[in-house]
Amino acid sequence: MAIDEKMLEQILNKYPAKVKRNRKKHIVIRDIEKGAQEIEANTRTIPGIITNRGCAFAGCKGVVVGPLKDMVHIVHGPVGCAYYSWGTRRNKAKSENPKENFLNYCFSTDMQESDIVFGGEKKLAKMIDEVVEIFHPKAISVSATCPVGLIGDDLVAVAKAAEKRHGIQVLAFNCEGYKGVSQSAGHHIANNILMEKVIGAGNLEEAPSKYSINILGEYNIGGDSWEIERVLKDIGYHVVTVMTGDGSYEELKNAHIAELNLVQCHRSINYIAEMLEIKYGTPWLKVNFIGIENTIKSLRNMAQYFGDPELIQKTEEVIARETARIEPVMAQYKKICEGKTAFCFVGGSRGHHYQGLFAELGVETILAGYEFAHRDDYEGRDIIPEIKSDADSKNIPDLHVTPDQRRYRLKISDEKMAELKKRIPLGNYKGMISDMKDGHVIVDDLNHFETEEFIKILKPDIFASGIKDKYVVQKMGIPSKQLHSYDYSGPYAGFNGAVKFAEDISMAFTSPTWNFITPPWKNKPLLDGKIVDEEAS
Amino acid sequence: MLDSTSKQIVKRSGGVINPAKTCQPIGAMYAALGIHKCLPHSHGSQGCCSYHRMHLTRHFRDPIMASTSSFTEGASVFGGVANLKTAIKNVFTIYDPDIMAIHTTCLSETIGDDIPSIIKSAEIPEGKLVIHANTPSYVGSHVTGFSNMVKGMITYLAEVDVEEKKQQVNVIPGFVNPGDMREIKRIVKIMGIDSIVLPDTSGVLDAPMTGEYTMYPRGGTKIEEIKDSGNSLVTLALGSFASSDAAKELKRKCNVPEVSLKTPIGVKATDELIMSLIKKFNKEVPYELEEERGQLVDIMTDTHFHFHGKTVAIFGDPDIVIALTEYILSLGMIPVHVLTGTPGGAFEKEIKAMLLEAGIRANVKAAGDLMELHQLIKNKPVDLLIGNTYGKYIARAEDLPFVRIGFPILDRSVHSYLPVVGYKGAMRIIEMISNALLERADRDAADEDFELVM
Incomplete structure (x- = not known):
């Protein structure tokens, strides 16, 4: 069943007029004949709408900063914000020295009423002192929660004073939850501070080996980054740092030495990618390690960038070896999944990335969207000059960097760059919409009401989203796959990840548990013989 | 694990x-879900609502519906009046609940939004209701938030419209699972007494799979029942931290006498619940319940050597930990560390009194944290740890058998369907404790000591 503009209108008619006008702009039915289609994104969610979105704090501490394992991350505020971002995202990390991995700890200043009234700066300073004394971290982050901004606690000043006392970096993130319109504001705030204070603080001037790269916007959910690194290392790449899955402050300081930056999640980290290019001359390449074809394409594009025949050959060898190993397994799973349809609504990249992997299993993504993306994530980066900034986005400062006089170095010549840009997504992301087929639906900031309505009409076989709508969908008898936490499975990235995903999706389709939803007494009349008799009489 | x-x-x-x-707000959201056809509403930034829905969903593995005022920087500066009015209008038009239960957040509390006056000036459709509770995150804990929302239900809804109190009991079950609320209702029903249990998340957060999703499942305390709670003969507040304020409010507003009891975990606390019912309603205890109690005591005595004398660290929410400590003592086990994160001197006082009576000295701490609990255990090791999911880090670090009871439990399932309260719940707790200890004995036994019968 497809959806057309008329049906869409009918769905939206349930909304009050203002809401209808607003939501209409966030929904696009793909029409290739129309060419470029515009979608509204990164604007306010209307109060009262049951949205999946979170806040700037979640995007900053929860997503970008929190995974840095060798830092202590203090949350300044009442206890909740620290509590909910403790161990819930599945950004895995391991350290040779377990005393340099603090991810199983949760630090909150636990502000009380008196702190709100009289200010919480002293308590925060105390917390920093205690953390240094007990944990001896290499650096500390301090993230602000909503009331902190309102009462005027000066995080930057407290952090600065603490740096003086303890001789380690203390980073202040003013990521109060009310800033911006979603997690996206927090990504931006985190990017700015990490770029300004951490990246480039290391002493290394040159990469220790050939083919040194950073992986940006990869958070090692369920071990994704480990699978990607396995393949990259096998080919001969040296990974300087991962931002920020299994990432470390120590490695991040030397991110400036890489020859190429890979961008996995465009939304959360494109700011740093761009700034690294301006400041150090390191280009970035949009990659997608979700799905076999996309992984292969990304590996080939990387090899093209370096242009070394030996690297290209090794890349092909690894691809051949990996595909030979997993293709027969994938074929088995494809038999189960073939012909099915999916909704794919995730944060800021996975809503796009997983469509390829679904397609490899014969599953067509008929509706997709992002929770907190901007227009460029849908329409491609070419649209950026046209995006008007509004009051909410203006509140998030842009960090402007300039070329580093000592360290700026062109990694490849301008001519080579121009030539490569024609072939590979170097410094570019073309967005989700161009990959979607005619008639398919793109929804920004999908909400509960629309979820129900679209499911009724389009009847997908699987719904890929998060924990908040998972059980809503499953109550309808439709399997739902969490693509934020992978339902505690994974990795899903790279070659082994594709197999794991295929296995999990097949399990969702074939679980016998779905067969018991209707009790037998509701399926058929229990005493059909008698009914005939009664009718006869 | 936790090497630092x-x-x-x-x-x-x-x-x-x-x-x-x-x-606080997560407790308020949970309580509000225990009203039939209610949509909880979080007056603050989107992140609060999102975090609370996520955490509750992980615990219950069922849909948690709630809306938000979606504050932006502008709302934070100028106040959230417009946001809340818009939200109220949209919620009733789009999601059509019978009642909206608003709770505040640290943001709207710091701003000082006056919720009652916003509600008064909002467009509320005929026959629909909006209630609220102030739940500043910087006071108390999630248990306080639960308590405040339940009190709010009474303040807004409870009425007296009969001269003589009805032969019915109000039960405020506290911050427990739907499986527990179900069990409490069953016990009162077997006693032959009409009851109003509020809030009641059974049938909401343990709703059955039918192949159809409904935003407002069959369960939950009906608005009519909450109104009628003012006519009841007595209110039983189970767990003083989560339930007493609402019971006191019923006394103040509707002159319903209040009896404050422990959360009915274990034989003693369940006995007290039943004794209170007998006293107020002049009822005989039916054989069915007496049989259950007898079964429980049979199990307690038959298996006492599985757990007697074992040392325990217990942490969690105050009402649950107080009752659990009492039960642990009834089993002949020895509490060594007892801790809650929720502030409150009453917790320490009550636990210490129990320990004194039992002649046991232990570390008792309110407003504590798990780092402290872990260090206490390092200084005085125990045989068993009981608490919510977050205890698993300590259990692994110290290689302790671990029993999960309380909120939240994020890494195991089915717990929200089955009770820990009542005689049946007490049996279940013995099963969990015994199994944890015996699994450990099996794991650690040398081949020659590995027993078939235990």
Whole structure:
């Protein structure tokens, strides 16, 4: 069943007029004949709408900063914000020295009423002192929660004073939850501070080996980054740092030495990618390690960038070896999944990335969207000059960097760059919409009401989203796959990840548990013989 | 695991490390879900609502519906009046609940939004209701938030419209699972007494799979029942931290006498619940219940050598921990560390009184955190740890058998369907404790000591 503009209108008619006008702009039915289609994104969610979105704090501490394992991350505020971002995202990390991995700890200043009234700066300073004394971290982050901004606690000043006392970096993130319109504001705030204070603080001037790269916007959910690194290392790449899955402050300081930056999640980290290019001359390449074809394409594009025949050959060898190993397994799973349809609504990249992997299993993504993306994530980066900034986005400062006089170095010549840009997504992301087929639906900031309505009409076989709508969908008898936490499975990235995903999706389709939803007494009349008799009489 | 936690305890005052509590609004959201056809509403930033829905969903593995005022920087500066009015209008038009239960957040509390006056000036459709509770995150804990929302239900809804109190009991079950609320209702029903249990998340957060999703499942306390609670003969507040304020409000507003009891975990607390019912309603205890009690005591005595004399660390929410400690003592086990993250002197006082009676000395701590609990255990090791999911880090670090009871449990399932309250719940707790200890004995036994019968 497809959806057309008329049906869409009918769905939206349930909304009050203002809401209808607003939501209409966030929904696009793909029409290739129309060419470029515009979608509204990164604007306010209307109060009262049951949205999946979170806040700037979640995007900053929860997503970008929190995974840095060798830092202590203090949350300044009442206890909740620290509590909910403790161990819930599945950004895995391991350290040779377990005393340099603090991810199983949760630090909150636990502000009380008196702190709100009289200010919480002293308590925060105390917390920093205690953390240094007990944990001896290499650096500390301090993230602000909503009331902190309102009462005027000066995080930057407290952090600065603490740096003086303890001789380690203390980073202040003013990521109060009310800033911006979603997690996206927090990504931006985190990017700015990490770029300004951490990246480039290391002493290394040159990469220790050939083919040194950073992986940006990869958070090692369920071990994704480990699978990607396995393949990259096998080919001969040296990974300087991962931002920020299994990432470390120590490695991040030397991110400036890489020859190429890979961008996995465009939304959360494109700011740093761009700034690294301006400041150090390191280009970035949009990659997608979700799905076999996309992984292969990304590996080939990387090899093209370096242009070394030996690297290209090794890349092909690894691809051949990996595909030979997993293709027969994938074929088995494809038999189960073939012909099915999916909704794919995730944060800021996975809503796009997983469509390829679904397609490899014969599953067509008929509706997709992002929770907190901007227009460029849908329409491609070419649209950026046209995006008007509004009051909410203006509140998030842009960090402007300039070329580093000592360290700026062109990694490849301008001519080579121009030539490569024609072939590979170097410094570019073309967005989700161009990959979607005619008639398919793109929804920004999908909400509960629309979820129900679209499911009724389009009847997908699987719904890929998060924990908040998972059980809503499953109550309808439709399997739902969490693509934020992978339902505690994974990795899903790279070659082994594709197999794991295929296995999990097949399990969702074939679980016998779905067969018991209707009790037998509701399926058929229990005493059909008698009914005939009664009718006869 | 937790390798940076040392045995040496350094006194801290800068905040909490590995908290044993969370903030008020999540408790208010949970309580509001226990009203039939109610949509909880979070007046603050989107992140609060999102975090609370996520955490509750992980615990219950069922849909948690709630809306938000979606504050932006502008709302934070100028106040959230417009946001809340818009939200109220949209919620009733789009999601059509019978009642909206608003709770505040640290943001709207710091701003000082006056919720009652916003509600008064909002467009509320005929026949629909909006109630509220102030739940500043910087006071108390999630248990306080639960308590405040239940009190709010009474303040807004409870009425007296009969001269003589009806032969019915109000039961405020406290911050427990739908499986527990179901069990409490069953016990009162077997006693032949009409009851109003509020809030009641059974049938909402343990709703059956039918192949059809409904935003408002069959369960939950009906608005009519909450109104009628003012006519009841007595209110039983189970767990003083979560339930007493609402019971006191019923006394104040509707002159319904209040009896404050423990959460009915274990034989003694369940006996007290039943004794209170007998006293107020002049009822005989039916054989069915007496049989259950007898079964429980049979199990307690038959298996006492599985757990007697074992030392225990218990942490969690105050009402649950108080009752659990009492039950642990009834089993002949020895509490060594007892901790809650929720502040409150009453917790320490009540636990200490129990320990004194039992002649046991233990570390008892309110407003504590799990870093402290871990260090206490390092200094005085125990045989068993009981608490919510967050205890698993300590259990692994110290290689302790671990029984999960309380909120939240994020890494195991089915717990929200089955009770820990009542005689049946007490049996279940013995099963969990015995199994944890016996599994450990099996794991650690040398081949020649590995027993078939235990």
